[in-house]
Amino acid sequence: MQAARAAGKFRGKNKAPKWKKPDDGMVSVMVLPLTVTDTGDLDRLNKLFGAMWNIKRALQRDARNKVDAYWAAYHERNEQGAKAVRQRLGLSREALERCAYRHLQDSGHLKHHASKALAMHMADEVWNGVQRHLFPDATGHRFGRLKTGRWYDFTRIPGRARSHTTANKWETFRLVGTLHGHAKAYTDGEQHEVQQPRRMPKPTLPAGTVPTGKVTASGKPGIRKATWWDHTGPLAVVFAGGPDGTKGDLMLPVRIPQGPGQRARVEHFLAGPGRWHRVDLVRRRKPGTPGGWAYEAHLMILGPGYTAPAVQQMRQQAADLDRIGGVDGNVSNLSIVSFPASLDPAEDAPAVTEITLSAQEQTRLEKEAKKRRGRARALERSRRATNTAQYGLSKKQTRRAEHRAAKGLREKTVTVPGGARTARSDGVPKQAFRRDRLSEGYRQLRARQAEAAASAAKHRRHRARLVAQEIIATHGVNLTVEDCDIRAWYRLWGKRLSQTTPGMLIAALDRECQAAGGRLVRASTWSTALSQHCLCGQRINKTLRDREHKCIACGLVGKRDLVSAALAAFVRLTNVDDPKTAHLDTAMSRHAQITYGQGLEEALRESTTPNPTPVRRSGRVAVPRQRETSAHRTAEKRPRATPDETRPARDHAGKPGRHPGCEPQLTHW
Template identity: 85%
Template sequence: MVLPLAVTDTGDLARLNKLFGAMWSIKRAVQRDARAKVDAYWAAYHERNEQGAKAVQQRLGLSREALERCAYAHLEGSGHLKHHTSKALAMHMADEVWNGVHRHLFPDATGHRFGRPKTGRWYDFTRIPGRARSHTTANKWETFRLVGTLHGHAMAYTDGGQHEVQQLRRMPKPAVAAGTVPTGKVTASGKPRMRKATWWDHAGPLAVVFAGGPGSARGDLVLPVRIPQGPGQRARVEHFLASPGRWHKVDLVRRRKPGAWGGWVYEAHLMILGPGHASPAVAQMRQRAVALDRICGVDGNVSNLSIVSFPAGLAPAEGAPASTEITLTDAERARLEKEAKKRRGRARALERSRRATNTAQYGLSKKQTRRAERRAAKGLRDKTVTVPGGARAARADGVPKQAFRRDRLSEGYRRLRARQAEASASAAEHRRHRARAVAREIIAAHGVNLTVEDCDIRTWYRLWGKRLSQTTPGMLIAALDQECRAAGGRLVRASTWSTALSQHCLCGERVKKTLRDREHKCVACGLVGKRDLVSAALAAFVRLTDVDDPKTAYLDTAMSRHAQIMYGQGLEEALRESTTPSPKPVRRPGRVAVPHQRETTAHRTAARRPRATPDEPRPVRDHAGKPGRRPGCDPLFTLW
């Protein structure tokens, strides 16, 4: 769960900035050490053949413990890093670096390795991993830890449950309660032993604490937590925060935001011991999907996603074939064009700013050169060009004389670049949300057992990159895989070499088609339909000898022919157009973002909140005109 941190104190912001700077220095140093060790490992070819790879790794220090010792050495060798971070955080950062090195040295289950470890950038460093809580030893949580209780947070920001939650913009930092608490032991005289209260005894508002670090002389770093309080958030908040015994790990994360002080906002990512939260509507939808006994095929395309399903028994009494096409509507295309126009405008503004700040690195454009020649012919003085429009100064081989990373950047350029990064992150999150919503609607209509062709969508970007960035078929298929697994099913991948779904018909005949041919016409059986829907229907009859190996897939033409005979005209209608209602639109504040259908007046009317009738009781309000608390109401309920 993502918990926003209400960090408004300038001292805390400065400490956070120095903490991220120190951790970035340690990570970069360990990454450079790891890269040098990896290069030496691959260079020792004869030594690996003679003594073995394990002996070479041990000599070079390519292990988790060796990288942790490197991090300790960098921390101890520097004089200033010890004032901002701790050895525990340095150890966790070395473990993060080792994970990348491990993926590079050792192949995964498919036999692939990751690339050579590289040193990242400062702006890409956004996460400081924390240590997991010990559930066997009491009060052992060394780095970032979440303190407080949800009930205490509700009592603090609702004035004891008297009104709705009021989490101020500048939330006060909670403090440890003064006094002593019993230890659970008794003295020789029979009196209970007491100790000073600590953060483990804090039961007030929620906060993230970094205690015991090098900055403990200035006090613990306490960051107030702002819990979500929007509509429908109560069940989700209680799932993650109601049981402190399930809290397992807290990572400190920062996110770019130009309007914030310093350009960053900070969050705490909480991990709990247990399953994730699913709303009642999503759980009910998954239950309905599990109850469907259907076989389903999926065909991913550049411009759409086609799904066709049949009853598992292939009997007309059990149901009819269903088909769905996921395409972009006019409203969705208009929204994407608007966002692309804004993105192009930001890119042009960034280029103008870079050229204006580094005029010596760019030449004059043809228009600017002709104007300079005309002024020189008339005897006028040269006009200063603030934004040169020509090519960048380069060598004979085309390499720029000065690297782009050495250019001077204005403050406006940095702000505009941050706004561009924020807009890109927001658009990516919207695409992921849209993919999850569409995947849930698909499994609710077609079941949780799907088959799709095993295609490498990365190769499609060489020809249709712009279109793929709009439709995102890979993201939709990945979301389908996640939803199928969450509901107890599976998305099976079949090889295109052994099946060739787009080149076959349901009757078993081979019908050759080029990429330009978007309609399927079979001369043998007379079947006519959309090419993508026919491929999706054939995918439902793909069988695999080993479900984990796509190469063992083959097409069961006998079953596909049997389904064609059993359903006849109903199947042809399903292959000509979609027979299921389009998934629900994904709305965004202030705009219409409909992925699959246009929003009509009936949709807008149905989406409005129904007005209260005269028979309904009005909400109780206090003397200030604000909603108050009903007698006997749960104080925590006023949070939402």
């Protein structure tokens, strides 16, 4: 009887044909901020996240213990097989779901805040991590041992997808209302633009009855009580009824994006309720709000995301460009060179683009770094002030204490000790940092630091997307780049890469090429050695310090990065999915060098002529700049070889409609 109660009831296999996502399973997500003004709703949200965090932590601990037992059963896995051991230990998706149900039922209080559907999907989230640890991926690698996450890292409660075969079946978080009703409520009868108040009112449950469309046994039309499915007013996220059915519906008003250019995007996501698939409840740290958290609903819809008509037109024009190009990534710049696919000088000339940080971006990065250092110092002072017993006195504080003791003065209490942390003989701190007492100001400052880091990351992604669009609009969608490991660059040059983000730029360029119908092909550096060759085919050995290309065979002189990018355009691959099959077509590169002659050499050569006036070319800004000559670089001796040195600031002109600090420096020839 006890075993039957613990096992519970489970549904059997579905007898109907399995439903599949349309458009090859393509989905997209829209972030909808939630307005929580009622203290009761805020308290329920906090308790809901707390309950789900307890369930997830318990599942992670159970899964970690089971995985440890699985790896310890070495002889049993060899004798009976790994699958039999996993079944005995309960290492499966269904077993973790049953474990989540047991935690929910045995706790007594968790079922007042969370539901079985939420617990099941949380078990599925934990199983995904277990699966990545037990089974290797396509490259043969496994993820590490499972860990229990932190409370402040728990930010997402996965919802349950709605049923697309049964009407009005959405078991967890559901999005109710219509876009038309929302616009009608906040546009004064659709007479003005959407203007949502700061404190949005909560929609009310529809009152009265609605017809069911069926006829009763007495011949009268059937009616039923109105529910949230009949709500056609402003949009809201509803957690209907609550787990125990005593607290009523948790209703959270939704704030849609408003302002110029947002209407088409909002209609793409919210105009068709039939495409709504799932709603996840997400929170993020936001100092200044009640509770320190801002809540969002991540709506997943079936189908592709929104693409502006201007971006679609740009991608179509880029796809029509019959060009081949190469990309050379560096620590401080990104070089792109492209040629017409036919190498006909009558069609078009070679295009050369260099992307570096503009003066506005360098100034902004310096300000952000200064603020980041200030926050780090403030956090360290706060930790030392609240944990004085874990730190010793600095040399200056020690001398001051000895001087006061020599004069017979009373000992002065040090509020912020400046010495090293008390540690054992082997250097390990006596008390772990996680056990330190933290003040409320420390937590708020750390939250502001996390918010600033998230804002900076969003800015970098936006910049990378703009740069990628500029590149394919000029050089086409068929590009080749060297297959480099950015992690090795971080080991050599560290935080410098966080400013220029070459890996993020190349990843954004890859996405833009695929979206426009092309591809960014990766070529192995071992079989091509682009930086060690010339367009004529001659091998020119260079070190990382040598930033200028000089060929003794053909006399070509130019920037090392631009010459490598030009050679990347003539890389051929036997299998485009395998970078190791790449080889350099020196015959085509030599043909291009002869065809374009002096024009190509001038584009690849360093320009030492300053011209601070921006020049408009094809709707883009072309800014020639002052560069260091090779004599200047060779005259300055550095203790360490670097791939590229910081160049002088350049003049910059931004495009209309963009913030000047958000634009990278693009130099075209």
